[in-house]
Amino acid sequence: MAKTSAEYQRAYRQRKAELAKRAGDPTDKVATQPFSEFLPNxxxxxxxxxxxxxxxxxxxxFDSDTDDQWQExxxxPYRASIGRAERMVGAFLDAASGLASAIARYKRQEIDRAIADLEVSDLNDxxxxxxxxxxxxxxxxxxxxLDRQVRWTLPQWKTTGDSK
Structure with a gap:
C-alpha cells in the first residue's frame, strides 16, 4: 500500500528531528568555556x-564539566555539564507541573468534601x-x-539546528 503525502511528510519530519537531536546543540561548537566554569561566576x-x-x-x-547521569x-550526544543543566530544567518543569497537579487535585477534593458537609448540615433556619x-x-x-491553567514565561534554553 502506498504512503500518502501526509505520511511521507510525517516521516520526513521525524527523520529531521532525529538528526537534529543527534547533532546536538549548535552552541556547543562555539563555546570556549565549560558551563561548569561559567555557572559559579x-x-x-x-x-x-x-x-x-x-x-x-x-x-x-557543577564542580566539574561532567554529566554522570547521561545515558547513550x-x-x-554527550554534552557534559551543559547537557546535564538542560535536562535539569526539563526535570524541574516536569516536577513542578506534577506537584501543581497534585496540589490542585488535593484542594478540589477538600472543596468537594466541604461542600458535601454543607449539604448534609442542618439548614432549617x-x-x-x-x-x-x-x-x-x-x-x-x-x-x-483551580481548573484554570497558568503560563510561565521562561527564556529559551535549548537550541537546535546546525550552526554552519
Whole structure:
C-alpha cells in the first residue's frame, strides 16, 4: 500500500528531528568555556541555590564539566555539564507541573468534601441556609479557579539546528 503525502511528510519530519537531536546543540561548537566554569561566576546562581535550599532541595553541584547521569540510549550526544543543566530544567518543569497537579487535585477534593458537609448540615433556619449557600458559592468559585491553567514565561534554553 502506498504512503500518502501526509505520511511521507510525517516521516520526513521525524527523520529531521532525529538528526537534529543527534547533532546536538549548535552552541556547543562555539563555546570556549565549560558551563561548569561559567555557572559559579553567574550572578543568578546564588539566587538559584537559595531558592532551592528554601524548599529543602539540595542545589546541584557543577564542580566539574561532567554529566554522570547521561545515558547513550537516549540518542543524544554527550554534552557534559551543559547537557546535564538542560535536562535539569526539563526535570524541574516536569516536577513542578506534577506537584501543581497534585496540589490542585488535593484542594478540589477538600472543596468537594466541604461542600458535601454543607449539604448534609442542618439548614432549617433561613440564616444558616443563606450562610451555607454563600459558602458553597465561594467554594465553587475557588474550585473553578483551580481548573484554570497558568503560563510561565521562561527564556529559551535549548537550541537546535546546525550552526554552519
Amino acid at each position: 553567574d550572578g543568578n546562581w546564588p539566587v538559584i541555590e537559595e531558592v532551592l535550599d528554601c524548599v529543602g532541595v539540595t542545589p546541584p553541584a 540510549q537516549w540518542g543524544e 433561613a440564616a444558616s441556609r443563606k450562610a451555607a449557600l454563600s459558602q458553597m458559592m465561594r467554594l465553587n468559585q475557588v474550585r473553578e479557579q
